[in-house]
Amino acid sequence: MRVVITGGAGFVGRKLVDRLLRDGEAAGPDGAMREISEIVVFDQTDPVPPLPDDRRVRAVAGDISDRATVEGVIAEGTGSVFHLAAVVSAAAEADLDLGLRVNLDGTRAVIDACRKLSAPPRLVFASSCAVYGGEPPVLVDDLTPPDPRTSYGAQKACGELLVNDYSRRGIVDGRAVRLPTIVVRPGKPNKAASTFASSILREPLSGVETICPVEPRSRMAILSPRRLIDCLMTLHNMNSARLGAERRILLPSISVTIGEMVEGLERAGGREAVDRIKWQRDDHIQSIVDHWPARMEASRAAKLGLVGDRSIDEMIAAFVEDDLPAQKALAQG
């Protein structure tokens, strides 16, 4: 069985490749576990650094909104698609057309390509808690209606609706997964407004200075990459009868303040790590963060057996174990 990962060159995609190679199998269209014969990592450019040297892994570069390209990738034999390709929040806000093209048209290209397959593939669509909005304090649970206040959130909310509808029609067997802010992201800062939440832990632990643009009181709902990958695979392999018609799923998270994150940093890296944070409030980012869900009750996820992190310390420890060596190498150029 072929597994396709769109946006697969990003950090979630890379961790997913490692996991799929390790598992060696995943649930196929009929629910039975199938051997993974090929993992296609589709992204706009070839992955840097290169993908694992494994005969099962193949990189394809192309435009997610180009239907012919996407159809070529999601070809017969594809039993599973992880659709991670996206333009992140700040970039989608800065360029409406780009966001619509990648986040909305790209998602349509992916699910429409699935229409040509002889069996509806499992589809895990990375949505986002940016679908929530409204006035702070924003408390979110499984019944909270999407009310996006960014173009990114609106585009993701549209994608979710289409994944639900295509699942109902039997074109895909979808799971539209609402990701909390992922902390600690490895790699470099990106254009997401939330990027600082990882930077303030990752950079000091790697010996690099960083800026925190929000106040210590600011509260966020976060999930580690390690737990995220577990959640994605659990959902992917789950019998869809457990999901029913509603395929939009809020992932687990813990609610911590920036101050609590920095306390965890001190426990892991000492005072010298904390001193690498420069506090420079950015009113724009502060306002964005103040409108994000501070606390999210993911009861349905818990019932489905999805497990979040227990503490900020556990999240930092996972980063140190999984990613810090590569991160230090990156920092040293």
Place this chain on the structure above:
Amino acid sequence: MRVVITGGAGFVGRKLVDRLLRDGEAAGPDGAMREISEIVVFDQTDPVPPLPDDRRVRAVAGDISDRATVEGVIAEGTGSVFHLAAVVSAAAEADLDLGLRVNLDGTRAVIDACRKLSAPPRLVFASSCAVYGGEPPVLVDDLTPPDPRTSYGAQKACGELLVNDYSRRGIVDGRAVRLPTIVVRPGKPNKAASTFASSILREPLSGVETICPVEPRSRMAILSPRRLIDCLMTLHNMNSARLGAERRILLPSISVTIGEMVEGLERAGGREAVDRIKWQRDDHIQSIVDHWPARMEASRAAKLGLVGDRSIDEMIAAFVEDDLPAQKALAQG
């Protein structure tokens, strides 16, 4: 000021043309009332019967998903757009591509055309209570999250999200209006699953036999065309500061059973009218209707001054007054 009505050849569009001609003015982009110099009725074919003979009215035939065509219609000078063009529920369910092209791409073509205007026009987007779904009995209020169970509902819910986002960005000054089932629709039955709700009143009053495919106990939330037009114009002319960031608005309705509708028919048209209904249950339509909201509490609409009907008798009387003469002429071919 030019007013554009997409899907303007339908019954709502025609009633809107009459109303706009009578009003002679409507709120412009800056909120001040402006004289209406032109009403463009855009639809896929030329209107039959012809539009009112008024120098201000112009019919344009074209495809709503053709961006160049739509840009030509929503040209500089357009202060107001009523976007009514849609593929209705059963048709969008039967043909996924057609529904996506008209209901989603068409809406995007309309709001993107507005990006080229020097001032953001008012945009009234006809959405639908088909955005609601889930298990019956479905009770809906302003906080009920969209959970569509049809492709039509999913496409409308996406359109609403985009109208909200484009309003937030200042591209349009939008109102995404959730229409209940409109009763009594004049004209002929269409491909909407709800079409019988009008047919069982309209046809008997016009001396024509009709079939009722659902049981008398079936309950629906309905609004008359007359009140609908009032609601659309009130929302159009309203200062958008009253709406805030949330531009999705549930319209008022009354909750009646099919049995109560038929009792109203008997009061208006006598026993002979009721006898023109043949009761032939259709399990498919019964199931669809059972999943529609039976009762909707539109508190926000009431606060905004939107007024629904008081009774089924009032709704039937409005049809008799506004539409029955033309309906009888239609019935006699």
